[in-house]
Amino acid sequence: MEITLELIVFIILALFICVSAILAATTKRILRAATYLLFVLFGTAGLYFQLNYSFLGAVQLLIYAGGITVLYVFSILLTSSEGDKAPELKSYKFIAGLVATLLSLGICLWVMLRHDFLPQHFEHGELNVRTIGHALMSADKYGYVLPFEVISVLLLACIVGGIMIARKR
Amino acid sequence: MEYTILILLLPFVSFLFLGLAGMKLRPVVAGAIGTAVLAVVAVLSYTTAWEYFSAGRDAAGLYPTLMPWNTVWLPISGDLHIDLGILLDPISVMMLVVISTVSLMVHIYSFGYMKGERGFQRYYAFLSLFTMSMMGLVVATNIFQMYLFWELVGVSSYLLIGFYYTKPEAIAASKKAFIVTRFADLGFLIGILVHGYYAGTFTFTPAATTLAAGVMIPLALGLMFIGGAGKSAMFPLHIWLPDAMEGPTPVSALIHAATMVVAGVYLVARMFPLFIGYAPEVLHWTAYIGAFTALYAAVVACVQSDIKRVLAFSTISQIGFMIVALGVCTSNDPHTGGLGYMASMFHLFTHAMFKALLFLGAGAIIHAVHSNEMSTMGGLRKYMPLTHITFLVACLAIAGIWPFSGFFSKDEILTACFSFSPVMGWVMTAIAGLTAFYMFRLYYGIFWGRENRELHAEHTPHEAPFTMTLPLLILAAVTCVAGFIPFGQFVSADGLPYTIHIDGSVATLSLCVAVVAIALATWMYAREKQPVADRLAERFSGLHRAAYHRFYIDEVYQFITHRVIFACISTPIAWFDRHVVDGFLNLLATATNGASCLIRQMQSGSVQRYCIWFLGGALGLTILILFIC
Amino acid sequence: MIKMEYYLVVSTILMFVGIYGFVTRRNLLAMLISVELILNSVDINFVVFNRFLFPEQLEGFFFTLFAIGVSAAETAVAIAIIINIYRNIRNIEVKNLREMKW
Numbered sequence: 001m002e003i004t005l006e007l008i009v010f011i012i013l014a015l016f017i018c019v020s021a022i023l024a025a026t027t028k029r030i031l032r033a034a035t036y037l038l039f040v041l042f043g044t045a046g047l048y049f050q051l052n053y054s055f056l057g058a059v060q061l062l063i064y065a066g067g068i069t070v071l072y073v074f075s076i077l078l079t080s081s082e083g084d085k086a087p088e089l090k091s092y093k094f095i096a097g098l099v100a101t102l103l104s105l106g107i108c109l110w111v112m113l114r115h116d117f118l119p120q121h122f123e124h125g126e127l128n129v130r131t132i133g134h135a136l137m138s139a140d141k142y143g144y145v146l147p148f149e150v151i152s153v154l155l156l157a158c159i160v161g162g163i164m165i166a167r168k169r
Numbered sequence: 170m171e172y173t174i175l176i177l178l179l180p181f182v183s184f185l186f187l188g189l190a191g192m193k194l195r196p197v198v199a200g201a202i203g204t205a206v207l208a209v210v211a212v213l214s215y216t217t218a219w220e221y222f223s224a225g226r227d228a229a230g231l232y233p234t235l236m237p238w239n240t241v242w243l244p245i246s247g248d249l250h251i252d253l254g255i256l257l258d259p260i261s262v263m264m265l266v267v268i269s270t271v272s273l274m275v276h277i278y279s280f281g282y283m284k285g286e287r288g289f290q291r292y293y294a295f296l297s298l299f300t301m302s303m304m305g306l307v308v309a310t311n312i313f314q315m316y317l318f319w320e321l322v323g324v325s326s327y328l329l330i331g332f333y334y335t336k337p338e339a340i341a342a343s344k345k346a347f348i349v350t351r352f353a354d355l356g357f358l359i360g361i362l363v364h365g366y367y368a369g370t371f372t373f374t375p376a377a378t379t380l381a382a383g384v385m386i387p388l389a390l391g392l393m394f395i396g397g398a399g400k401s402a403m404f405p406l407h408i409w410l411p412d413a414m415e416g417p418t419p420v421s422a423l424i425h426a427a428t429m430v431v432a433g434v435y436l437v438a439r440m441f442p443l444f445i446g447y448a449p450e451v452l453h454w455t456a457y458i459g460a461f462t463a464l465y466a467a468v469v470a471c472v473q474s475d476i477k478r479v480l481a482f483s484t485i486s487q488i489g490f491m492i493v494a495l496g497v498c499t500s501n502d503p504h505t506g507g508l509g510y511m512a513s514m515f516h517l518f519t520h521a522m523f524k525a526l527l528f529l530g531a532g533a534i535i536h537a538v539h540s541n542e543m544s545t546m547g548g549l550r551k552y553m554p555l556t557h558i559t560f561l562v563a564c565l566a567i568a569g570i571w572p573f574s575g576f577f578s579k580d581e582i583l584t585a586c587f588s589f590s591p592v593m594g595w596v597m598t599a600i601a602g603l604t605a606f607y608m609f610r611l612y613y614g615i616f617w618g619r620e621n622r623e624l625h626a627e628h629t630p631h632e633a634p635f636t637m638t639l640p641l642l643i644l645a646a647v648t649c650v651a652g653f654i655p656f657g658q659f660v661s662a663d664g665l666p667y668t669i670h671i672d673g674s675v676a677t678l679s680l681c682v683a684v685v686a687i688a689l690a691t692w693m694y695a696r697e698k699q700p701v702a703d704r705l706a707e708r709f710s711g712l713h714r715a716a717y718h719r720f721y722i723d724e725v726y727q728f729i730t731h732r733v734i735f736a737c738i739s740t741p742i743a744w745f746d747r748h749v750v751d752g753f754l755n756l757l758a759t760a761t762n763g764a765s766c767l768i769r770q771m772q773s774g775s776v777q778r779y780c781i782w783f784l785g786g787a788l789g790l791t792i793l794i795l796f797i798c
Numbered sequence: 799m800i801k802m803e804y805y806l807v808v809s810t811i812l813m814f815v816g817i818y819g820f821v822t823r824r825n826l827l828a829m830l831i832s833v834e835l836i837l838n839s840v841d842i843n844f845v846v847f848n849r850f851l852f853p854e855q856l857e858g859f860f861f862t863l864f865a866i867g868v869s870a871a872e873t874a875v876a877i878a879i880i881i882n883i884y885r886n887i888r889n890i891e892v893k894n895l896r897e898m899k900w
Contacts, residue, residue: 010800014808021812021835025819030828037831040812044838047805051849056862060841063866068834068873075877076827079884087824097821100784105814107791109807117802122849127859135856144860151867158871166878168885777821777829777892784817 010050017043028085034072041065052126170220170237173255173308176213176265179206180301184294191290203293204276207300211269218262222659231664234258239310249369254310259660260438260514264307267521270647271427272300274640275419278529281636282419282536292332292417299325303428307435311371312361312393315436319357319400322432323350326424330416342412349409353399360392375443387448390440394433394455401433402485403492404462408723410485414477414541418532421477426484426528427521434491434517441510441662445501456496456589460596463489465720467603471610472706472716475541476531479611480524483567486604487520493597494582497589503657503667506588510662511669512581519574519651523566526644530560533637534615537630543611548620552630555638557616559645564612566648568605568683574651576680577669583679584672594675602682609690617695805846812839826880826890830873837869 017040024036041064048057139145183206191199227233239254276296283289302321309315324347331343365371367385397403402410413425424430437444437455444452463486470482494513499506533556538545550557566573569580579601587594632638657667693702706713715721771782812835819832841862848858884890 004799007800010804014804017808018811018815021815024835025815025823025832030825033828033831037834040835040838044842047808047842048845050800051845053845053849053859056845056859059863059866063870064834068870071873071877072827072831075881078881079827079890080825094822096781097818100781100788101814101818101821104784104788104817105810107788107795108810108814111795112806112810113803117850119850120801121799123853127856132856132859135860142855142857147860147864151864151871155867155871158874162874162878165875166881774895775892780817780821784821 006050010047013043013046013050017047030076030080031073034069034076037072038065038069041069051122052124055127055129055132170217170235170257172213173217173237173257176210176217176269176304177255177301177308179210179213180297180304182206184297184301187290187294187297191294194290196289199290200276200280200293203297204273204280206297207269207273207276210300210304211273214265214269217257218266221257221262222259226666230666232259232659236310245365249365249371251313251371252310253314255308256310257308259664260435261307263514263518263660264435265304267518268300268303268307268428271423271521271525272296272303274525274529274644275423278422278532278637278640279417279419281634282532283417286417288332292329295325295328295332296420296423299329299424299429303432306432311373312364312440313371315439316354316357316361319396319432320354322424322429323347323354323400326350326413326429329420329424330413332417332420333415336415338412339415342409342415346409346413349406350399353396353406355396356392356399357396360389360394360396363392364389373439373442375446386443387451390444390448391451391454393440394437394451397433397436398455398458399433400436401430401488401492402462403433403458403489404465405722407462407466407485408719408726411478411481411719414475414481418477418528418535421481422525422528422532425481426524430484430488431491431517431521434488434495434513437492437495438510438514441495441498442501444495445498445507445662449499452496452498454496456493456593459489459492459496460593460600461489462486463493463600464596464603467600467607469716469719470607471603472713474543474717476534476543476546476611476615477528477541479607480527480531483527483604483608484524486600487516487524487567490579490582490597490600491516491520493593494585497585497593498662499589501663503661503663503665507662508581508588508667509585511657511660511667512578512585514660515656516575516578516582518656519566519578519648522644522651523563523573523575523648526559526563526641526648527567529637529641529644530556530563533633533641534560534630536633536637538624539628543614544619545621545624546615547618548616548625549630550616552625553632555632556641559638559641560612560616562645562648564608567608568687569601569679570683570687571676571680572649572652574648576676577652577671578656580671580676580679581669584675587672587675598679598682601679602686605683605686606690609687610694613690613694618699619697802846802850805842809839809842809846812836812842824891824893826883826892827877829892830876830880834869834873837865841865 020036020039020043024033024040027033027036041060045057045060045065048054048060135142136144136148183203187194187199187203194202221232221235224233235257237255237257239252239256241250242253243251245251276293279292279296283292286292299322302318302325305318306315306322309318327343327347330346331339333339361371363385367389368375395406399406410425410430414421416425437452466482466485466489470479470486473479473482491513494509494516496509498509501507503511533553534546534549535541537549537553537556540546562573566575569576583594583597583601586597633641655669657669661667693699693705718724816832816835816839819835820829823829823832844858844862844865846858848856848862852858880890883895887894
């Protein structure tokens with residue numbers, strides 16, 4: 001297996017994602033967890049870029065990293081005071097969670113690595129934004145106008161619901 | 170004669186109105202409404218009787234059986250159906266007259282007697298209900314309708330006995346009456362069903378299939394007689410009637426002397442064609458039961474000290490006479506062995522009048538001295554002359570002295586008994602003598618004899634008010650003349666006219682016995698000192714005590730129900746029910762409860778714990794699929 | 799060449815780290831962050847399968863696109879609820895949310 005630049009970049013991204021994710025799930029300070037989440041999202045966006053889905057990567061950066069993380073940070077600042085730390089975990093819960101997770105992870109990896117996936121590589125080539133736009137707005141087969149409209153309604157409902165729930169009475 | 174339906178509807182409407190709106194009315198208004206309705210009903214009954222008997226006989230020389238109303242109420246199968254309607258024939262018309270007369274008298278009388286009682290309106294409502302049910306019973310077109318109204322009569326009797334529902338004895342008495350008659354009615358119901366099944370009809374006339382049913386028809390008739398025996402207080406189902414005297418006295422006069430208790434006699438008379446045609450042995454058995462009851466009740470009546478109890482036992486005894494008269498019939502023809510039917514109905518008629526009179530008189534006396542016990546009375550003739558005279562008339566009538574009504578009907582009964590068998594005749598004559606004896610013992614005990622001077626000085630007895638004496642006078646007048654009614658012209662076993670003629674020897678015999686008995690009673694009880702009676706009571710103290718306690722029949726019932734049925738059957742069943750049946754269900758409930766408590770622990774509400782369980786489950790399934798399957 | 803399995807390994811690790819966080823964290827916001835990790839791993843899976851197996855059809859691509867939108871909506875509502883809870887009980891620890899148990 002020759003070592004290419006692509007592979008090196010992938011390995012760096014993968015390590016970055018995994019370490020950030022583990023830190024996000026284990027750190028005691030909640031604001032740091034949000035920051036590590038941001039790193040994970042960046043890494044994921046990098047993966048998308050590497051897969052030649054730059055539109056998706058851009059969306060990931062815009063919505064996730066730009067919108068949702070900011071939302072997290074604001075709500076964390078609203079709900080926790082300076083220097084809040086998560087309490088020490090009770091050991092039995094920690095062990096139960098860890099064992100269950102590791103076991104499941106092991107099983108999944110074992111199953112996945114034993115399986116032979118047919119294509120060894122993918123065709124490079126950027127996805128045209130025009131194609132995406134046409135597919136989104138098309139009502140034919142492989143057209144996504146209905147989910148598009150549904151999600152717009154969903155977002156509207158979310159805006160209204162969020163205001164309704166969070167407003168002061 | 171369609172207006173006869175009003176005889177049933179009017180009291181019913183009155184019952185509903187008084188029962189629902191009674192408490193809003195003033196007692197006098199409520200009573201006046203009830204009495205006015207009853208007066209209308211009485212007029213209607215008399216009109217019915219007049220029209221019915223003046224319409225004359227048909228070609229066969231019979232009074233026709235009319236059914237102004239009859240509707241199919243409950244079809245059961247092709248030709249078996251339960252009807253509701255009105256049937257008019259000589260005996261039902263006769264009963265209409267009796268019931269409405271006595272009921273009207275009681276309504277008027279109650280104005281004085283029940284004055285100021287709590288629940289005066291309720292009392293009149295119940296009286297209306299009773300009158301309606303009793304009328305419905307006598308005009309029933311079939312056995313099932315009769316049974317319906319039979320039960321309604323039982324209910325209103327229960328309600329009226331328990332009228333003073335704050336008195337424990339009254340409640341116990343009403344329950345006793347209801348339960349004992351219910352047990353008897355069970356026999357009646359089974360009898361009706363057996364008869365309906367085998368004869369294929371509920372009507373009173375024998376159907377073509379009746380003969381083919383063989384032994385089942387006598388069985389059905391016997392079972393029906395059990396129901397009749399319960400209502401008519403035949404031995405050994407008589408125990409409720411003396412206790413029923415806890416009710417108001419006018420109620421005793423109406424229900425427990427004149428009308429309801431003769432329902433059993435009426436039932437046997439109704440079924441008479443079937444009895445005589447298919448089950449004469451059963452009919453004769455009823456005669457033996459009736460005779461024994463008459464004797465038993467007469468003996469007990471001789472020693473009772475509560476005047477209403479004496480009258481209650483005398484009622485039982487007289488109903489025994491009526492049953493005997495029916496039972497000794499051997500054919501349909503009054504000239505050869507069918508005389509008893511007419512005699513029984515005649516005695517029912519006259520007895521209703523004079524027994525109602527006796528009870529109403531007793532009510533007036535109780536009203537005056539505020540006690541039922543004979544020891545508080547004595548010498549009352551000075552204080553209550555009207556009551557005294559009417560009571561004497563009734564006593565003479567029940568004792569069978571010419572020219573009072575009881576003489577004529579009792580004479581017919583005795584004639585019928587002698588023609589059945591001399592033994593029966595002599596026994597019944599002796600009982601008639603006993604009747605005269607205990608009635609005059611009662612009479613002397615109340616109006617002559619030892620006067621309870623201290624009590625009377627303290628509280629001077631007074632004559633009853635006009636509303637109470639008026640019914641007494643009317644009934645006394647009826648009692649004097651009722652014997653001269655040519656009863657046989659209207660009612661007889663085969664429906665043909667029958668001219669009553671007094672059998673000289675029997676009449677002489679019964680008169681002599683009655684006079685001797687009265688003389689004996691006079692000798693023993695009329696004076697202030699009663700050495701003979703006291704000495705006799707001491708000499709035969711065992712017998713006296715046994716008779717006073719009604720030969721311990723109640724105790725026998727008590728023993729059977731408590732020691733045998735309750736202890737040996739009910740208690741184990743109750744134990745089984747409580748511990749095994751309930752225990753099983755409780756076990757189910759406890760197990761469910763425990764299991765849910767256990768499961769509830771898992772329902773912790775913590776999403777994270779759910780997540781771990783979910784993960785564990787998914788893991789387990791995956792492992793199962795991967796490595797085992 | 800980067801094999802498909804490598805991407806899948808990354809997404810699986812991300813997935814179970816997210817589950818671990820969801821199970822063990824006590825803070826509602828931290829749990830929500832873990833949920834985001836899980837969502838991300840799923841997104842990666844969709845994209846990878848699409849890219850490698852069905853490059854012509856773009857179903858996984860659009861699924862991811864919509865999943866991002868839905869997760870934005872979900873986050874907005876969840877945070878609104880959490881803020882509401884905070885307003886009521888002055889903290890957002892799961893162990894204090896016992897009112898609606900059973």
